[in-house]
Amino acid sequence: xxxxxxxxxIDLGTTNSVVAYTPIKMEKGTFPDIKIMQILQLVSAGVxxxxxxxxxxxxxxxxxxxxxxxxxxxxxxxxxxxxGEFAQDRGAEIPHRLISSAKSWxxxxxxxxxxxxxxxxxxxNDDNTDERLSPVEASAAILRHIRSAWNYTMAESEExxxxxxxxxYQDVLITVPASxxxxxxxxxxxxxxxxxxxxxxxxxxxxSAFYAWLESTQDEWRQSVNKDDLVLVCDVGGGTxxxxxxxxxxxxxxxxxxxxxxxxxLLVGGDNMDLALSYAVYQEMEAKGTKLDDWQMRGLIxxxxxxxxxxxxxxxxxxxxxxxxxxxxxxxGGTIKTALKKEKVEQVIRDGFFPVCKRLDKPVKNQQSGxxxxxxxxxxxxxxxxxxxxxxxxxxGDDKTIQLxxxxxxxxxGIMKASSLRSRILYLIESWRETDGAVVSEIENxxxxxxxxxxxAYYGMxxxxxxxxxxxxxxxxxxIGVAAARPAVPGMPPAMKxxxxxxxxxxxxxxxxxxxxxxxxxxxxxxxxxxLASSQRFDAAGAVVEDWEEEIEALTTxxxxxxxxxxxxxxxxxxxxxxxxxxxxxxxxxxxxDRKWKLAFNVRGD
Numbered sequence: 001x002x003x004x005x006x007x008x009x010i011d012l013g014t015t016n017s018v019v020a021y022t023p024i025k026m027e028k029g030t031f032p033d034i035k036i037m038q039i040l041q042l043v044s045a046g047v048x049x050x051x052x053x054x055x056x057x058x059x060x061x062x063x064x065x066x067x068x069x070x071x072x073x074x075x076x077x078x079x080x081x082x083x084g085e086f087a088q089d090r091g092a093e094i095p096h097r098l099i100s101s102a103k104s105w106x107x108x109x110x111x112x113x114x115x116x117x118x119x120x121x122x123x124x125n126d127d128n129t130d131e132r133l134s135p136v137e138a139s140a141a142i143l144r145h146i147r148s149a150w151n152y153t154m155a156e157s158e159e160x161x162x163x164x165x166x167x168x169y170q171d172v173l174i175t176v177p178a179s180x181x182x183x184x185x186x187x188x189x190x191x192x193x194x195x196x197x198x199x200x201x202x203x204x205x206x207x208s209a210f211y212a213w214l215e216s217t218q219d220e221w222r223q224s225v226n227k228d229d230l231v232l233v234c235d236v237g238g239g240t241x242x243x244x245x246x247x248x249x250x251x252x253x254x255x256x257x258x259x260x261x262x263x264x265x266l267l268v269g270g271d272n273m274d275l276a277l278s279y280a281v282y283q284e285m286e287a288k289g290t291k292l293d294d295w296q297m298r299g300l301i302x303x304x305x306x307x308x309x310x311x312x313x314x315x316x317x318x319x320x321x322x323x324x325x326x327x328x329x330x331x332x333g334g335t336i337k338t339a340l341k342k343e344k345v346e347q348v349i350r351d352g353f354f355p356v357c358k359r360l361d362k363p364v365k366n367q368q369s370g371x372x373x374x375x376x377x378x379x380x381x382x383x384x385x386x387x388x389x390x391x392x393x394x395x396x397g398d399d400k401t402i403q404l405x406x407x408x409x410x411x412x413x414g415i416m417k418a419s420s421l422r423s424r425i426l427y428l429i430e431s432w433r434e435t436d437g438a439v440v441s442e443i444e445n446x447x448x449x450x451x452x453x454x455x456x457a458y459y460g461m462x463x464x465x466x467x468x469x470x471x472x473x474x475x476x477x478x479x480i481g482v483a484a485a486r487p488a489v490p491g492m493p494p495a496m497k498x499x500x501x502x503x504x505x506x507x508x509x510x511x512x513x514x515x516x517x518x519x520x521x522x523x524x525x526x527x528x529x530x531x532l533a534s535s536q537r538f539d540a541a542g543a544v545v546e547d548w549e550e551e552i553e554a555l556t557t558x559x560x561x562x563x564x565x566x567x568x569x570x571x572x573x574x575x576x577x578x579x580x581x582x583x584x585x586x587x588x589x590x591x592x593x594d595r596k597w598k599l600a601f602n603v604r605g606d
Contacts, residue, residue: 002169009456014103015238017054020453040149041084045070058099059087083145092302105135107184143195173456178204178475179265182584206233206244208455209412215458232406236413238270262475263391268379274305307340312417318342354424359432405433410443478502481530500539501576512541513575521572523564531555
């Protein structure tokens with residue numbers, strides 16, 4: 001077996017993907033030398049260059065839209081898809097050929113995530129599934145490009161042992177949102193396998209951001225935190241907002257770190273902000289008599305995104321040009337030009353997405369329409385601050401609501417480059433604290449775009465015995481639906497209880513065995529298993545919950561026929577293992593013999 005030379009952290013982002021790496025072997029007493037890979041990609045038709053970021057966009061054009069020669073890559077002469085910068089830019093003009101937000105589709109329970117459904121925005125009569133990918137295949141395409149770029153750049157650059165340097169032989173870690181459920185995590189692992197990365201480990205993005213900070217301090221992090229401090233990791237990315245809480249505790253005179261809470265999966269982020277900015281600019285243009293069609297609006301959104309990123313990343317930038325391709329010969333140069341000012345960016349984003357709110361405020365929930373399109377489940381309320389306020393309210397053991405009060409905040413995500421947004425969140429958390437005059441500090445982040453990949457690489461060192469480990473484990477509590485032994489009642493569904501099979505915080509590589517509880521399993525005929533999850537409850541393994549209202553949510557259903565004689569009823573106990581990949585393995589163990597049945601999560605959303 002080929003021994004890995006590098007630890008590789010891959011931030012598989014909704015909008016951008018980043019790769020960081022460090023040699024496994026290093027001199028004793030030194031800190032890891034973590035570098036960012038410059039990823040080869042198409043940046044325009046026929047032009048391949050290196051970039052530190054790979055936009056997570058996939059373009060699948062037809063020959064008449066983009067000639068094959070324009071899509072050639074150094075490792076593929078007959079390449080017919082583009083991943084990265086060119087895909088993002090050209091895809092704005094042919095959106096029905098563009099796949100975006102593949103990671104968000106990966107956790108969309110309303111669709112079959114193994115079906116060829118992307119690009120979602122396609123022409124009504126364009127039903128050729130050969131030109132579409134499933135969410136799993138789309139994620140695999142991004143990882144496959146990363147693997148090919150690594151192998152071409154890293155492995156081919158060495159004269160000896162080229163195979164030993166290939167990405168598939170390295171220690172690879174892939175980041176996922178902390179709010180990803182067990183099904184989405186399994187699908188991420190499956191995408192990696194399809195891309196030729198058969199052995200990967202998953203790590204949550206907020207934890208990666210915190211690990212990046214630990215690495216940047218070079219073991220001086222203890223100077224910045226104290227016992228009983230509570231750190232909020234606020235990660236607002238291109239597609240999602242992800243929150244985690246890390247508690248600073250003390251054991252045997254040493255400070256230790258423990259992740260104690262994880263937020264829900266929130267589809268609100270940079271994509272929503274780009275759309276809001278584009279409509280703000282369009283309103284100004286419309287007031288001056290300029291109108292845009294749908295095709296031009298897509299171009300405006302992309303242009304606003306670039307302008308926003310430039311303004312947020314450069315403190316001295318006060319204005320950026322916005323250009324839209326024109327329609328008709330009367331337009332000078334065939335384009336429409338305007339500008340996006342820094343004041344407008346801060347106003348639209350700060351007031352729309354980070355408004356002032358009170359600690360007991362809740363996200364606004366709009367009344368559901370009786371019929372709606374199938375698509376990504378974007379949050380009805382884009383106010384990130386109200387979602388933070390709700391996240392910090394937790395149920396205590398006696399079912400009372402308590403307000404958690406962070407003492408410091410670690411920000412991550414490109415949008416958090418804006419100091420005015422960070423200041424707004426710090427101000428609000430201070431105002432929510434019960435102790436008057438308490439100051440909430442900001443933990444410095446060296447790079448809001450690259451930290452997650454760097455932290456994943458650092459965690460790879462932690463797994464090998466180096467660095468500081470954050471106690472984490474599962475970010476949710478997981479349950480199986482158990483039919484209650486009650487009489488059937490006409491017109492009412494069968495009574496269902498929720499059995500906790502994997503509690504919040506269950507460490508990877510550990511196992512929970514419910515040996516004191518006995519259930520019966522039906523084999524040899526079609527049965528179904530309901531899997532549920534909760535980010536709000538902290539039940540122990542084996543706890544049976546009868547009334548959970550909105551605290552426990554349906555996750556997926558497994559319909560299967562287990563091996564055995566038809567209709568046989570077997571007394572069983574349950575055992576659950578949290579695997580190294582971050583997924584769950586659940587087994588039913590027969591009481592009277594050595595038979596076991598594995599319950600694999602169904603990856604279908606229906």
